[in-house]
Amino acid sequence: MSEHAHKNKEQLISPLLEHDCSEWKTSSQHMEDLYFSGAKLWRKSDLIDIEQQLSQFRTIKKFTIRCVDGSVIQIKNPMFKVQRPIWFPTVKFQEYWRLVRAKPEGPPETYRCSYLVGWENRLERDSxxxxxxxxxxxxxxxxxxxxxxxxxxxxxxxxxxxxxxxxxxxxxxxxxxxxxxxxxxxxxxxxxxxxxxxxxxxxxxxxxxxxxxxxxxxxxxxxxxxxxxxxxxxxxxxxxxxxxxxxxxxxxxxxxxxxxxxxxxxxxxxxxxxxxxxxxxxxxxxxxxxxxxxxxxxxxxxxxxxxxxxxxxxxxxxxxxxxxxxxxxxxxxxxxxxxxxxxxxxxxxxxxxxxxx
The missing domain is CATH 3.40.50 (Rossmann fold)
Incomplete structure (x- = not known):
């Protein structure tokens, strides 16, 4: 191939663009595929585990969350060793539609989680x-x-x-x-x-x-x-x-x-x-x-x-x-x-x- 023909071929090949190929699109499709195959969003063992973890929120550094696909993420506990916490944890659920259609709040690592840790400031409530x-x-x-x-x-x-x-x-x-x-x-x-x-x-x-x-x-x-x-x-x-x-x-x-x-x-x-x-x-x-x-x-x-x-x-x-x-x-x-x-x-x-x- 002549040098001129080689340069013309390079000009014809356009770069592969990842236009609108977000982590959210990939994750939501993966969640739908798992759901369609019968994967459970919630298991009793996970619900028991997170309840027990949150009961120790004053003494543990992090919370461990099991994702729908079986992977595990860890979340930092901001109330670790706080003597008089004004923030109290609750389980924050991310139901089916949050996983496949309505983009969840938080980093991409949380897109695959059917439950997370939420925090509530109790000062107003207690007053x-x-x-x-x-x-x-x-x-x-x-x-x-x-x-x-x-x-x-x-x-x-x-x-x-x-x-x-x-x-x-x-x-x-x-x-x-x-x-x-x-x-x-x-x-x-x-x-x-x-x-x-x-x-x-x-x-x-x-x-x-x-x-x-x-x-x-x-x-x-x-x-x-x-x-x-x-x-x-x-x-x-x-x-x-x-x-x-x-x-x-x-x-x-x-x-x-x-x-x-x-x-x-x-x-x-x-x-x-x-x-x-x-x-x-x-x-x-x-x-x-x-x-x-x-x-x-x-x-x-x-x-x-x-x-x-x-x-x-x-x-x-x-x-x-x-x-x-x-x-x-x-x-x-x-x-x-x-x-x-x-x-x-x-x-x-x-x-x-x-x-x-």
């Missing part, structure tokens, strides 16, 4: 104070639930749905605190009637806890056996933990992960308006006998971002193993039930092959 006479309000509203038509209708539904199902425990996720005063910014947004609105919110939360106790009472009366009642919400104040404990609840998962490891096929799950991908986690680890959850099957909000407890391909597959009923809220009592009419009661089908997950 709010408690609602006046919260214990008295709790007892009164639980009595109101017990006397309500909604309670009687719910009891009848649970009797029918649990027939033939073994249940050893009930686990609640994100039902909310019932003792702390609302944040100052929230009160300002609600205007002069904020106390009345706050009471309505608390009333709805108490109704949810009361419904859980109704389920437990039905199981105990029909089987004459003991059923454990567990509840997880990292936002619980100490006063709420005390009050719930006196009612028979076991508070678990202080950092937001341990309670999920308790879920199995002989469990009832009760969740309402939680800020975690509860349905997605359940779909990976068990097929509970019964699930009470928001039944709107939503995925993306008006900003085209996934809801915190969004549906996913795997949750949609899970719901095929269940039959659903509306939560039976009496219309005249709807205001005191705080949107419980948005809940559905899902019961596992008798012919569901529970080993398929």
């Amino acid at each position: 709010r104070g408690l609602i006046e006479n919260s214990r008295h309000f709790l007892i009164k509203k639980m009595h109101d639930w017990h006397m309500s038509t909604t309670r009687n209708s719910f009891w009848s539904l649970i009797q029918k749905l649990l027939c033939g199902h073994k249940v050893t425990k009930i686990i609640c996720f994100g039902l909310g605190d019932i003792s702390l005063r609302a944040p100052e910014w929230w009160r300002e947004q609600r205007g002069p009637n904020w106390q009345q609105i706050e009471a309505t919110v608390m009333e709805g939360r108490i109704a949810q806890y009361s419904a859980v106790l109704t389920i437990a009472a039905e199981i105990t009366s029909s089987t004459r056996g003991r059923v454990r009642i567990l509840t997880q919400d990292p936002d619980y104040a100490e006063e709420t933990k005390k009050n719930l404990g006196e009612l028979g609840f076991e508070v678990v998962g202080q950092f937001g992960a341990g309670g999920f490891a308790e879920v199995d096929d002989d469990t009832i799950v009760f969740t309402a308006f939680a800020s975690a991908p509860i349905k997605q986690i359940i779909a990976d680890i068990a097929r509970p006998a019964l699930i009470v959850a928001v039944g709107e099957a939503k995925t993306f909000n008006v900003k085209d971002q996934p809801y915190e407890d969004a549906e996913s391909p795997r949750t949609k597959q899970m719901w095929q193993d269940y039959e659903s009923w509306d939560f039976p809220v009496e219309p005249a009592e709807a205001q005191s039930m705080a949107e419980m009419d948005r809940l559905k009661v899902y019961v596992r089908k008798k012919d569901c092959h529970r080993t398929q997950y």
